[in-house]
Amino acid sequence: MNAIIGRPARGLAGGPAFAAGVLGFALGGFFDGIMLHQVLQWHHFLSLVPGEALRDIRAQILADGMFHVVVYLIAALGLALLWRRRQGLAGGSGARLLGAVLLGFGVWQVVDVVVFHWIVGIHRIRVDVPDPLLWDIGWLVVIGVPPLLAGLLLRRRAEPPAGGGYGGAVAAALAAIVVASGPVAALSPAGSTTVLVLFREGLAPEAAFAAAIAAGGRVAWSDPSGGLLAVDMRDGGSVLELYRRGALLVGSSAITGGCLAWTQRPA
Numbered sequence: 001m002n003a004i005i006g007r008p009a010r011g012l013a014g015g016p017a018f019a020a021g022v023l024g025f026a027l028g029g030f031f032d033g034i035m036l037h038q039v040l041q042w043h044h045f046l047s048l049v050p051g052e053a054l055r056d057i058r059a060q061i062l063a064d065g066m067f068h069v070v071v072y073l074i075a076a077l078g079l080a081l082l083w084r085r086r087q088g089l090a091g092g093s094g095a096r097l098l099g100a101v102l103l104g105f106g107v108w109q110v111v112d113v114v115v116f117h118w119i120v121g122i123h124r125i126r127v128d129v130p131d132p133l134l135w136d137i138g139w140l141v142v143i144g145v146p147p148l149l150a151g152l153l154l155r156r157r158a159e160p161p162a163g164g165g166y167g168g169a170v171a172a173a174l175a176a177i178v179v180a181s182g183p184v185a186a187l188s189p190a191g192s193t194t195v196l197v198l199f200r201e202g203l204a205p206e207a208a209f210a211a212a213i214a215a216g217g218r219v220a221w222s223d224p225s226g227g228l229l230a231v232d233m234r235d236g237g238s239v240l241e242l243y244r245r246g247a248l249l250v251g252s253s254a255i256t257g258g259c260l261a262w263t264q265r266p267a
Contacts (some may be wrong), residue, residue, distance in 0.1 A: 016085045017100040017155075022078030024104025024151075029071035031105070032112060036125065037064045047123040058227055061198050065249045099154030102147040109144030193234035194220060197242055198249040199227045211245035 036042050044060035045067045053059055113136050117124050124132035125139045195217075199208045205226020212219050212229055216237030221230035231237070239250050 016082055017096050019078050019081035019085055020097045020100035021104035021107075022081060023075060024101035024106075025108045026071050026075035026078055026104075027101070028105040028108025028112075029074070030068070032108070033064060033068050033071065037067075042126045042128075043123045045123060047127045049122050056225075057223065058198055058201070058225070061196075061228070062248060065198075095154050095157070099151040102151030102154065104151075106144050106146075106148030106151060109140060110148075113140055113144070194230055194232050195239065195242075195250050197229045197231050197247050199229070199246050200248050201227070203227060203246045207246065211242060211247070214245060215239075215241035217242070 033045075037044055044064055046054055046060060046063040054063075113125075116122055117136050125135040126132055129135060197208075197212065199211070203211075205222070208226055208229060209219055209222075212231045215231070215233075216235055217231035217233045218235070219229050220232045222228070231242070233239070242250055
């Protein structure tokens with residue numbers, strides 16, 4: 001009985017695998033936000049929510065940012081759970097952890113499509129096509145189902161090793177990926193020079209331009225309201241200074257051109 005009580009929990013609900021599943025769920029959210037909202041520009045989080053206020057690209061970008069904040073909090077919860085269950089990593093299987101991550105990633109895709117697309121209806125995979133349902137189903141088939149199947153296969157085949165295993169290494173790599181995902185979703189990648197800056201509502205256009213200049217940047221583009229700027233930071237400008245002077249979000253610049261093009265589309 002003592003041996004049973006003292007044995008580290010290996011099930012999905014009781015051990016490190018559960019924490020890995022939570023992290024995989026968060027990674028699924030980061031993947032969707034970065035790829036669909038920023039890189040491919042297929043939708044924003046609130047693309048289909050009615051209301052004149054949400055037709056403003058500033059509101060849409062802010063909603064994307066809040067979505068990433070929530071996903072980052074879920075990732076932080078997963079890391080905290082993984083830390084609390086770290087004793088189970090020494091004898092745990094890295095394959096089981098990886099399987100749990102893939103399961104969590106796939107579960108996010110299912111939850112996103114079923115809940116946010118079909119039940120709540122706040123966006124679709126693509127909002128500018130004649131039949132968005134085909135894109136939703138295609139996304140599930142290509143992005144959602146394979147990690148679910150791979151995760152189930154890994155968890156079924158993985159045998160807990162008699163020795164140390166490599167669970168700790170998988171956990172460390174997973175933590176590093178999650179920690180890096182949040183800044184990638186919100187900040188400019190290394191080596192880029194132009195950032196898309198969304199300033200708080202009510203800030204006058206001349207104040208936004210002055211903030212960009214004071215931060216060491218050069219305004220390359222502005223929307224009609226003056227609250228959304230593309231700022232060239234190649235001369236050593238400070239993103240932190242932008243935030244200090246009223247920026248709400250500083251976006252990834254590797255796809256700034258595509259994002260600016262998206263703002264010209266009808267809402």
